[in-house]
Amino acid sequence: MTAKPPIMLWRNLAEMWESIGRVPLERIVMNPLPGTATEADLITQEGKADKRLCELIDGILVEKAMGFPESNLAIYLVEILGPFVRSHRLGILGGEGGMYRILPNNVRIPDVSFISWDRLPGRRKPKQPVPGLAPNLAIEILSEGNTAAEMERKRQDYFQAGVELYWEVDPEDRIVDVYTSPTQVTRLTVADTLDGGAVVPGFTLAVQDWFDDLDQHG
Amino acid sequence: MTAKPPNNYWRNLAEMWESIGRVPLERIVMNPLPGTATEADVIALEGKADKRLCELIDGVLVEKAMGYRESLLAEYLSRKLGIFVDDHNLGLVATADGMIRMASRNIRIPDVSFVPWDNIPGGRVPDEPVPGIAPTLAVEVLSVSNTNAEMLGKRQDYFGSGCRIVWQIDPRSRTVEVFDSVDTLTTLTEADTLDGTPVLPGFTLPLRELFGRLDRHA
Numbered sequence: 001m002t003a004k005p006p007i008m009l010w011r012n013l014a015e016m017w018e019s020i021g022r023v024p025l026e027r028i029v030m031n032p033l034p035g036t037a038t039e040a041d042l043i044t045q046e047g048k049a050d051k052r053l054c055e056l057i058d059g060i061l062v063e064k065a066m067g068f069p070e071s072n073l074a075i076y077l078v079e080i081l082g083p084f085v086r087s088h089r090l091g092i093l094g095g096e097g098g099m100y101r102i103l104p105n106n107v108r109i110p111d112v113s114f115i116s117w118d119r120l121p122g123r124r125k126p127k128q129p130v131p132g133l134a135p136n137l138a139i140e141i142l143s144e145g146n147t148a149a150e151m152e153r154k155r156q157d158y159f160q161a162g163v164e165l166y167w168e169v170d171p172e173d174r175i176v177d178v179y180t181s182p183t184q185v186t187r188l189t190v191a192d193t194l195d196g197g198a199v200v201p202g203f204t205l206a207v208q209d210w211f212d213d214l215d216q217h218g
Numbered sequence: 219m220t221a222k223p224p225n226n227y228w229r230n231l232a233e234m235w236e237s238i239g240r241v242p243l244e245r246i247v248m249n250p251l252p253g254t255a256t257e258a259d260v261i262a263l264e265g266k267a268d269k270r271l272c273e274l275i276d277g278v279l280v281e282k283a284m285g286y287r288e289s290l291l292a293e294y295l296s297r298k299l300g301i302f303v304d305d306h307n308l309g310l311v312a313t314a315d316g317m318i319r320m321a322s323r324n325i326r327i328p329d330v331s332f333v334p335w336d337n338i339p340g341g342r343v344p345d346e347p348v349p350g351i352a353p354t355l356a357v358e359v360l361s362v363s364n365t366n367a368e369m370l371g372k373r374q375d376y377f378g379s380g381c382r383i384v385w386q387i388d389p390r391s392r393t394v395e396v397f398d399s400v401d402t403l404t405t406l407t408e409a410d411t412l413d414g415t416p417v418l419p420g421f422t423l424p425l426r427e428l429f430g431r432l433d434r435h436a
Contacts (some may be wrong), residue, residue, distance in 0.1 A: 011248060012243065013231075014242070014243035014246075015248070025235050029231075030229060030230055030233070030252075030253065033251045034231065034252075036251065
């Protein structure tokens with residue numbers, strides 16, 4: 001059997017690798033073949049025994065880089081941000097399994113995401129496994145396997161899809177980069193306070209408090 | 219369309235890359251998709267306008283690494299071998315367009331190869347574009363982008379298909395590695411003489427003469 005990719009975007013593997021941000025080859029799924037994967041494969045993948053959390057980029061399943069400290073930081077944020085958006089009736093949060101089809105053939109899974117009631121059709125929670133929506137706020141917590149080129153592509157895709165605010169969290173250096181466009185960024189350190197801006201009005205979190213959670217012990 | 223690789227023993231791209239010898243990604247063809255290519259694709263590629271010489275390794279089309287200096291050495295060696303083989307009517311000598319189907323079903327393109335008449339069905343020049351004949355001598359002239367793992371894979375195919383000697387010529391170090399199995403070798407320098415024994419007894423070529431081809435000038 002000879003399978004042709006649906007859209008021939010790449011002449012060789014180097015071009016494909018470039019386009020998805022030079023992620024480690026271990027994270028690129030071979031079945032279905034790169035270039036031929038669809039949203040349906042993503043859901044099947046999710047149900048598998050050797051379940052791997054994958055994003056879909058240009059028909060390629062790319063495993064999400066993950067780690068325990070990152071997950072823990074995400075949970076802390078959910079614990080603070082969740083009650084805030086609920087009590088102010090602003091919208092809902094997505095977690096590490098919350099897939100969005102942000103663009104055609106492009107499914108992303110922010111570590112934490114916020115989508116406003118205004119943006120949700122009928123102001124209701126989506127029922128489908130992969131809603132064709134973009135969150136208002138996306139948060140990514142960097143893992144060791146993430147590459148700079150991968151994050152750049154991710155930011156471009158998010159903002160192109162309608163994300164308004166994007167936080168990129170680096171647990172290693174304890175900084176939070178706040179993006180309001182793919183190129184406009186403000187770097188926050190433990191001396192600063194994160195705020196929700198116009199997207200989550202009134203929400204604030206001292207960066208110090210967030211990273212202090214990493215040092216918590218029993 | 220979702221295409222499954224026929225041989226889905228690769229879970230991710232890293233495993234595929236490993237199995238074809240970690241060649242530069244630029245040399246891995248994406249259409250047909252890696253893992254799905256067949257002999258017909260190799261032949262079709264050869265006929266195309268943007269003709270590329272590709273080997274077929276585990277269903278992956280891998281562009282052959284080439285270069286001008288490598289070609290000069292291969293040309294001279296094939297000329298010398300051709301004359302010797304014809305003078306004694308021993309068999310056939312092919313150059314780097316000569317695609318050969320290996321016992322593994324891979325298709326390899328040695329820079330120079332010798333097949334004795336005894337290994338050719340009917341003792342006639344084969345009709346097929348990619349004959350399944352076994353060269354007893356295969357010669358590879360190393361290019362910069364050839365990797366050690368890739369060369370090992372080639373030798374496994376050659377020796378697995380009945381080859382008895384592999385000459386691996388390195389134009390940069392001006393040495394020739396003479397393999398009499400996948401991993402046993404003798405290294406020759408410019409002071410030595412290449413010897414056809416046991417495949418072509420009587421054939422000799424001083425390496426100073428071979429590498430001297432690179433020092434010629436007007």
